[in-house]
Amino acid sequence: HFDDTMTAGCHHNDEKAVELLVREGPKRIRELINAGLSFDVNQDGILHLGQEGAHSKRRILHAGGDQTGRTIVSFLLEKLMGRMTIVEGEYVIELLVENGRCVGIKTKNQLGEISCYYASAVVLAAGGCAGMYAFSSNASTVTGDGIALAYRAGAVIADVEFIQFHPTMLFVDGKAVGLISEAVRGEGAVLVTEDGRRMMEHVHPLKDLAPRDIVARAIHDEMSKGHRVYLDISAIPSYRERFPTMANLCAEHGIDMETGRLPIVPGAHFLMGGVLVNDCGQTSIQELYAVGEVACTGVHGANRLASNSLLEGIVFGARAAEAIRRETAPPTPLRKKTNNIHSIKRGVNDLPEIPTIQTIMSIYAGIVRHEQGLQRAKQWFEQFPLSDFANGSLDDFSIEEITVIHMLLTGWLITTSALERTESRGGHYRTDYPFEREQWRQRRIRRTKKELTVTV
Structure with a gap:
């Protein structure tokens, strides 16, 4: 597993973090069982x-066929009911930091009402940013808020x-409508391809189970040549029972699984x-703690191994909880935040639409990148x-506007980082630097935001 x-991570991984994952993972899974x-x-x-994909042996547990994540989250939520207060309908617009210490959060609801919640520790678990792309396996709300907040x-x-x-999002009428699990392959x-050619046959020794970055680029290349790509499921017996989520997704969008072929397209995922x-x-x-996809633990390196995301959340979530219990933070007084933060001058219609950001990211900072495109995006x-x-201060902006602002900050961070890394490695592929470089x-x-100078 190590x-x-x-x-899969192209040896960009933090070895200590990977060792923790593979050593503590079985213990945490047994605790859940x-x-x-x-x-x-x-x-x-x-x-x-x-x-x-990219696993050398069978080692992955599933629950509910292809509903492992949902099953685990539902199980844990059920355990938490009655033991904690859950606040819904509010959007975090700021992490409250005083003297280098995170003391709480500021939220806003759809009525424009602002609230502050104070705590001895704050855990950020806001997911990633795949919703910033035109094709995404994530919910539309996963647009890099946690990255921008931090x-x-x-x-x-x-x-x-x-x-x-x-690599495999179900592709219907020009849209990616849902994820087809890696477990299907x-x-x-x-x-x-449309003529039945097995497209991964000569691309990688693991063929259809190659690392995701390699498979996604291969599909992208085929589609850029005008080919259509399908997932042929005809060799799987009882696939409806084995993969109920996939079956329901196909039925919902009028895809006949009896043909044995599902139209697919790559989508931003992790x-x-x-x-x-x-x-x-x-x-x-x-x-301030961060767990799950919003965190950079170093476990995944340049490309995540299939199913390591759930395991990372379980292992490092538990480690964060234990660290918070160990450390007794000083009490946080309940008071209004009084930091003097300059207000942003509002312009008229000065923010872009979300689909525009998604198009920019998909074209210039997507599966395949190059300097000219990244410069344009920057x-x-x-x-x-x-x-x-x-x-x-973002207090005067609506929730929808703050979402766009967060996307702009996160998109700029991704684009400029991709521009700086002059090599290809894992999920970062540049046609002008198509190979890994030892110096990277x-x-x-x-x-850090020190790179952006405040202009008042």
Whole structure:
């Protein structure tokens, strides 16, 4: 598991973090099983081990067929009910930082009402930024808010040039409408062109189970040549029962699974970088933690190994919780934030539409990149007052406008980091630098808002 993770990550991974993942992962999974979580079993009642892209052996547990993530989250939420207060309908617009310490959050609701919540520790678990692209496996709300919030607060951001595109999104009427799990290829499905040619046959030794970045680029290349690409599932017995989510998705969009072919397209899926943390989820800001996709633990390197995301969340989430319990932070007084932050001058219609940002990111900072395109994207982002967005108060903006501002900051961070890394590695591929370069091995591009000067 360690070797597969390092290989998939193009050895950009933090070895210590990977060691923690593979050593503590089984223990955390056993804790979930002992708490009552049921994973899929075979006919003999033994845990069914699946295989997915870039794994050298069967080692992956599933729950509910292709609904593992949903099953785990539902199980954990059920355990939490009655033990905590959940606030919904509010959008975090700022992390409150005083004297280098995160003391709480500021939120806004659709009525424009602002609230402040104070705590001895804040855990950021806001997901990634795949919704910034035209084709995405994520919810439309996953647009880099956590990255932008942490950046505005002064936290260190790292590795955001590494974006993973999942090879197999169901493609209907020019839109990516849902994810087809990697487990489908693990059980025997193969990628073919419209004439039945197996397109991964001579691309990589692992063929259809090659690392995601390689498969996604291969599909992108075929489609750029005018070919249509399909996932051939005809070799999988009882695929409806084995993959109920896929079956429901196809039925919902009028795709006849009996043909054995599902039209697919790559879609933005996972951010390998994020808010830089240590092995306990601690960011560069005291009492601010980050877990899950929003965090950069270093586990994934330049390209995430299939199914390591859930395991990372479980392992490092537990480590963050234990660290918070160990450290007794000083009490936080309940008071209004009084920092003097300059207000941003409002313009009329001065923010772009979300689809425009998605188009810019998809064309210039997507699966395949090059200097000219990245420069164009950088110049486009820099027409907006990014330093004001990074340093000023957003209180007067609507939730929808703040979402766009967060996308602009995150998009600029991704684009400029991709421009700086003059090589190709994992989820970052440049046609002008198509190979890995030794001088970039294990070098992380770190970003803080000090690079944006405040203009008042």
